[in-house]
Amino acid sequence: VDGRVLIPADQFVIKVHSRCDLACDHCYVYESIDQSWRGRPMAIPSDVVSQTAMRIAEHVKAHELGRAEIVLHGGEPLLAGVAGLRAVLVQLERALGGLCRLDVKVHTNGVLLNEEFCELFDEHGVGVGISLDGDRSANDRHRNYRDGRSSYDAVIRAIRLLSSDRFRHLYSGVLAAIDVANDPIRVYESLLELAPPRLDLLLPHATWDAPPPRTAGTGTEYADWLIPIFDRWHADGFPVRIRTFDSIIATLAGGDTRTEALGLAPVRMVVVETDGSYEQADSLKVAYDGAPSTGLDVFTHSLDSVLDHPGIATRQHGIADLSATCQECPVVGSCGGGMYAHRYKSGSGFDNPSVYCADLLKLISHIGERLPHVARSVSHTVSDDALAELAGGMGGASAIAQLTQAQRSLGRGLLTAVYQAGIAAPAVDPAVRGRLRAAWQVLAVADDDSHDAVDTVLGHPYLRVWAVRCLDRLGRAGGAEHHDDESLAADLGHLGAIAAAVAIRGQARALLTVPLVEGAVHLPGLGRLVVAPGDAAQAVFEVDADWVRVRLGADTWRLSRPRMLAGEALTAEPCLAEGVPGAADSGLEPEWEPVRVLTAPGIGVALEDTDPYRDCYQWPVAPRLTDEQFAEWQRGFAIAWREIQTHHPAYAPALAAGLTTLMPLAAGSDGSDVSAAARHGFGAIGAALPADPVTLALLLMHEFQHVKLGAVLDLYDLFDPDDKRLFHAPWRKDPRPLEGLLQGTYAHLAVSEFWRVRAGLGEYDEAEAAERYEHWRAHTAAAIETLANSGSLTPLGMRFAGQMRISITGREGIN
């Protein structure tokens, strides 16, 4: 608009009822200077809802938004009644259902919440946030009925209902307004007892004209109230998301805020009142009468018109919109001038720091000092030389090491994300959350005491497969939707298995619950304990320096920790719970099946045939190998490695540095060779053992190209991911997407090199090798040109393709 970029809205706060059944004396809607609610309809009329839905749909289409967030708000939205809210939800879904993902939440004081409302919210996937200021005495300071009665019992009843198995997935969080007269730790503990997935601690709305109560006279009463909670939250291991703290930490780490109260992110929110008028953030009601007004409404104006309103447009330019004082402040990136309404002062309007400026400076500085590692985070890069080597199809140990370092960050990030999402997802059972916390505690301590053990376990290739699966499932269950509790619990429970593997490797004491999958307990990278098929869902692992004790029902067995680490196959010894040898009631004799290691000079590779998350390839996995089958793999691998070292020495260092795992796939039914690499399985190759070890050498070289390129693509954009065209790949009948073509081309650099060398060895297959070399060289060269001419490679992608071209065309003839 007029040369400015219009930032579309994707959050729509709809006031479905303009009155409230409580009379909280700190309420900004009814108790502040703006009294516009008096002239508005109580319940939102149907025509306002349909027109609002149409405007949002129009906006979503115009800006191609993938997601719209709707907050049903008030007053008290539940006063609209079940039928009234159902009508609103149906109209919104009708208008927006096919256009984008619709996230709907309702924010309520909770006193009217009952099963009927919850069933409605369950039916429509509506998350529920509840307001509560802390324990009874804290809450009753302000949140009371008009006749002075406490709302506390009714709100607690509502939270208990939301915490029940039936409706837990709807529970979005609790919002508490700060009163510095309350004890901060008591408020924190009382709210934590209610196990909210998220917590908001809000500074009471205030301006320079109407400043907040400050009885202590320090000028930083609100920071002094929040800091003890932050310190306790930190010491507790961040047991709940607290939005204020999350936003400060995120911005200190160079990320973005998640609240309009902090940070420099643009405003993308529009409020629709019950009469259809558009408003800016309704917190502005505390500034002056009519402050939130835009003069626009859903009947006459599009949402684009609202975003062009000076009051909103002026909040979309980050630091440039702030006062001179704020612009010079060292914590402006985290504070962002605070909440817009809190900057107001008669005369200078909003061109001021927040009335909480001193509090925000003190709180942000404190958090930065407490989390110095977070504030210093840097980015991964791969050196130009290493990238050029990789692009040419090779890459030595150093290049692979750089890719591996980035994968370590990815592993740590994914592990944390699963933990975070798991304990925050309302749909996850509290017992499962408890097991996640116990596992995390072991991992966090081990990260300090035995960092190498954590590194080794997190380097397991299928950990990422597991994490992505969990996050995908939690993402889908993260909204207010039902899901398969049992299998999600088993997936999340694998964090216990990861922690157990770390404890065993790091000689740490630990007590952990680990899921049973198909009658076995799986410890990533170590092996599996095959108990028996049965109904048991989990076992308890107790790890100490010498023994790993496993309790399943009434039975306890023990395994020698050093022998497990040595990779020995073991039969678990029955023992009493205290570790004294004894008989198992069930008579079962669980077998420990270790992950075995293929060895050859200069390389050791795990033959992974136990991990429950290894089935991530387009081919079926092979079952656990017998000792004879393992011996065949060992013979084939040793010969294949000698072939690579002798005839393809340029490929050996990368393989030795980066190939950690071979995963046996089921043999092809037609006798064809089967091998694969997976984007989420860095360091691993899946293959059926070919009859000829020379073929295994080729498969290793081919598939490791995919492993390398996948890790490069984790770091860099080489092509436009939005280009959905399909391209001719000379080696396939079906056209391929750009990434598939790039992956195939990169892999065939190694394949053509393999045949070029092979054709010069004077072996039995000399003629066939020469023919194959010409075949693959021509195909690879043609595919490089298709990539280069696609118009969709990034500048770095063009450089990458250029190196591939040099590699394929610059090769000498057959040796």
Next chain:
Amino acid sequence: MADLRDIPLAEMPALGLDVLGRTIGRVLPDSSTNPVPVAAFQSSI
């Protein structure tokens, strides 16, 4: 991709999914862990 190797695991949860999304978002392109920056509405009722 943010380098998370030197951040103790004990402190990692403090980052929240928003910051982690800068690292893991590349492997989870459709994930809610990779959100668009936005000053989200903060309810106050």
